[in-house]
Amino acid sequence: MTLNGIDVTDFLTAMLATGLLRAVPLAIASLGDVFAQKAGLLNLGIEGMMLSGCFFGFHAAYKTESVVLGMLGGIAGGLAMALLFGFLTIHLRVDQVLVGLAITIFAAGLTGYLFRDWYGGQNVAANVRARSIEIPLLSDIPIIGPAIFHRQIIFYICWALVPVFAWLLYRTRFGLNVRAVGESPFAADAAGVNVIRTRYLAIGLAGVMAGFAGAFLAVADLRIFTIGMTVGQGFIALAITMLGGWNPWRIAAGAILFGMLNALGDSLQIVGVGIRTEFIGMLPYIGIMLALVVLAGKTQLPASLGVPYARGQR
Amino acid sequence: MNRVRRPFRILGVLTLLAAFGMGFIAPALAQDASPEPTISTAALITPSARTNLGWDQQGADGLDAAAAATGITAIVAENGGYDDITPALADLADEGAQLIICHASGYQTTCPDFAAQNEGVSVAVIENPDAVSERVADIETQAQEVAYLAGVLAGLTTTTGTVGVVVSGEPPTWNYMTVGFAEGLNASNPDAKLIYSVIGEAAYDDAAGAKRVTEQQLANGADIIFGMGDGASFGMIEAIREYNEANAETPAWFIDVIGDKSADYSDVLLTSVLFDYSGIYEEMIRNAGTDQFGQVYTMNVENGGVRLLDLPESVPAETADAVASAQASIIDGSVTVSAVGDSEGMHAKLAELGYE
Numbered sequence: 001m002t003l004n005g006i007d008v009t010d011f012l013t014a015m016l017a018t019g020l021l022r023a024v025p026l027a028i029a030s031l032g033d034v035f036a037q038k039a040g041l042l043n044l045g046i047e048g049m050m051l052s053g054c055f056f057g058f059h060a061a062y063k064t065e066s067v068v069l070g071m072l073g074g075i076a077g078g079l080a081m082a083l084l085f086g087f088l089t090i091h092l093r094v095d096q097v098l099v100g101l102a103i104t105i106f107a108a109g110l111t112g113y114l115f116r117d118w119y120g121g122q123n124v125a126a127n128v129r130a131r132s133i134e135i136p137l138l139s140d141i142p143i144i145g146p147a148i149f150h151r152q153i154i155f156y157i158c159w160a161l162v163p164v165f166a167w168l169l170y171r172t173r174f175g176l177n178v179r180a181v182g183e184s185p186f187a188a189d190a191a192g193v194n195v196i197r198t199r200y201l202a203i204g205l206a207g208v209m210a211g212f213a214g215a216f217l218a219v220a221d222l223r224i225f226t227i228g229m230t231v232g233q234g235f236i237a238l239a240i241t242m243l244g245g246w247n248p249w250r251i252a253a254g255a256i257l258f259g260m261l262n263a264l265g266d267s268l269q270i271v272g273v274g275i276r277t278e279f280i281g282m283l284p285y286i287g288i289m290l291a292l293v294v295l296a297g298k299t300q301l302p303a304s305l306g307v308p309y310a311r312g313q314r
Numbered sequence: 315m316n317r318v319r320r321p322f323r324i325l326g327v328l329t330l331l332a333a334f335g336m337g338f339i340a341p342a343l344a345q346d347a348s349p350e351p352t353i354s355t356a357a358l359i360t361p362s363a364r365t366n367l368g369w370d371q372q373g374a375d376g377l378d379a380a381a382a383a384t385g386i387t388a389i390v391a392e393n394g395g396y397d398d399i400t401p402a403l404a405d406l407a408d409e410g411a412q413l414i415i416c417h418a419s420g421y422q423t424t425c426p427d428f429a430a431q432n433e434g435v436s437v438a439v440i441e442n443p444d445a446v447s448e449r450v451a452d453i454e455t456q457a458q459e460v461a462y463l464a465g466v467l468a469g470l471t472t473t474t475g476t477v478g479v480v481v482s483g484e485p486p487t488w489n490y491m492t493v494g495f496a497e498g499l500n501a502s503n504p505d506a507k508l509i510y511s512v513i514g515e516a517a518y519d520d521a522a523g524a525k526r527v528t529e530q531q532l533a534n535g536a537d538i539i540f541g542m543g544d545g546a547s548f549g550m551i552e553a554i555r556e557y558n559e560a561n562a563e564t565p566a567w568f569i570d571v572i573g574d575k576s577a578d579y580s581d582v583l584l585t586s587v588l589f590d591y592s593g594i595y596e597e598m599i600r601n602a603g604t605d606q607f608g609q610v611y612t613m614n615v616e617n618g619g620v621r622l623l624d625l626p627e628s629v630p631a632e633t634a635d636a637v638a639s640a641q642a643s644i645i646d647g648s649v650t651v652s653a654v655g656d657s658e659g660m661h662a663k664l665a666e667l668g669y670e
Binding site: 013226 | 362363364365366367393484507509510511512514515517519520521522523525526527529530531533534535545546548549552555578657661669670
């Protein structure tokens with residue numbers, strides 16, 4: 001069966017595969033950011049943390065020719081930016097919005113500078129290839145088989161993190177502390193929760209995941225670094241975190257929705273539906289806005305989001 | 315004896331007169347061909363890094379070559395971005411730049427405004443002939459002519475009969491080349507299918523987005539991708555490399571634009587639509603400060619300002635001959651390639667050719 005001369009099975013397979021792949025870095029970064037936001041930290045530096053993860057992940061992969069070390073390099077890059085964010089906002093209690101934007105701008109400048117200094121700005125590819133696995137039988141299912149069951153190992157690891165983070169947030173003492181600190185740090189403090197430490201752990205986790213997401217892009221997916229390569233995906237992840245109501249399962253769904261709308265846009269162009277490309281490009285953002293409108297009033301921000309904490313000062 | 319000498323005397327006098335005359339005329343002729351520059355410093359501002367093997371690098375390299383040829387100082391200001399560059403222009407003027415080449419279509423209005431307010435500075439803009447005045451020059455690139463040749467090559471090389479065009483936006487330069495490529499494809503292989511995809515509004519650095527779009531095109535049968543993306547091009551290349559690893563028997567190819575990536579990417583690079591700015595920059599430098607400056611400077615196939623990168627050995631001789639023949643037809647005027655810069659016109663042209 002063909003659609004405008006294009007095989008429908010190939011078309012749908014490519015669309016599903018693309019949508020899920022587009023969703024991965026968004027989902028990973030959002031999962032980590034849940035903890036930052038739930039702990040009361042409005043992390044606008046997530047874009048910079050992702051970009052840092054891209055660069056340091058690529059650099060580690062390029063030098064060591066190892067995907068694993070590349071991913072660890074990316075995690076370290078994201079974590080470093082997150083700890084800087086934490087020091088300024090938790091320790092020095094500087095405005096979180098300003099620090100977040102500053103971190104993003106700083107990371108763009110730093111990675112651009114280092115890329116030019118270390119690589120002469122040349123877009124060389126790292127000699128790595130993330131391993132793929134083909135799950136027997138399931139990968140033979142038409143459309144969803146090749147799109148879902150014949151992917152890189154890291155693709156499965158990323159999606160497996162969704163239940164892990166749901167468990168961490170809702171079933172562990174750490175998750176409870178994070179939620180308590182984000183709602184009322186004073187009450188949490190009075191109840192014996194170490195607010196400063198909890199917020200550092202939360203932003204650290206957000207940095208780790210943002211760096212991981214960046215490394216996924218630069219190491220597992222593209223094997224290259226280009227200046228500014230995150231192109232706003234960190235901010236989209238931030239929106240997805242809120243869209244998902246800080247619930248890891250809903251966040252995963254939101255990331256898939258965004259990825260699939262993106263893939264749908266690309267696919268509509270390939271079929272040649274005659275819709276202007278500008279409108280097609282708007283599709284994912286319209287989808288996000290519609291979802292936000294539908295969910296308006298059904299989600300509630302953590303009460304202390306963006307509020308610095310100092311013991312004894314209300 | 316005298317009869318014999320007289321013709322020699324006359325010849326000698328004529329020779330002296332000729333030599334005397336040439337003494338005056340020759341420098342004047344030489345001056346007409348390549349006048350000495352009246353400026354000492356020229357600058358170029360690019361939206362992104364000059365090391366991207368693409369648009370920015372070709373512009374910066376072109377200025378360096380032109381400056382070396384004319385003996386003036388060149389300043390390259392990278393990463394100007396796409397916002398208001400007036401402060402950067404002021405800095406360049408403070409550094410002594412008497413000519414500023416504004417190397418992005420997004421600078422079409424800012425630079426003429428700046429020249430109007432700064433008497434000692436001439437500017438050059440991209441694809442804005444209406445802005446031409448005494449101190450504003452315009453650069454037109456007949457890139458559609460070379461893109462036509464790339465289209466001819468793609469039409470004769472594709473084995474699946476499907477060819478993809480991936481762009482990181484729809485600026486005039488990309489649109490010119492898309493139309494030229496489509497016409498070339500249609501001329502060489504009327505049965506071929508063309509898939510056209512835009513990565514995003516201004517997705518020049520979106521390598522990941524470019525990879526996704528290219529993967530979809532490859533999955534839907536394209537085996538040649540004509541990519542216009544700047545930094546995003548590397549995502550397209552990576553998609554093709556991955557595809558070729560899984561499909562070694564039927565590999566896909568990439569046709570690049572503006573720069574030469576053959577040193578690192580010859581495994582997937584079929585050719586590139588090369589832009590060589592050095593010739594027109596040299597002309598501008600020599601004209602800057604004179605009444606010759608304000609004009610449209612054009613790069614085309616005939617003057618070598620735009621050309622195809624040398625084809626790889628894997629391209630059959632008859633295909634290379636067909637491309638050379640198409641080039642000759644463009645130069646002698648028997649083939650005229652449409653010059654369509656606006657995106658609406660470009661889409662109309664694709665529809666007219668049956669591709670949308």
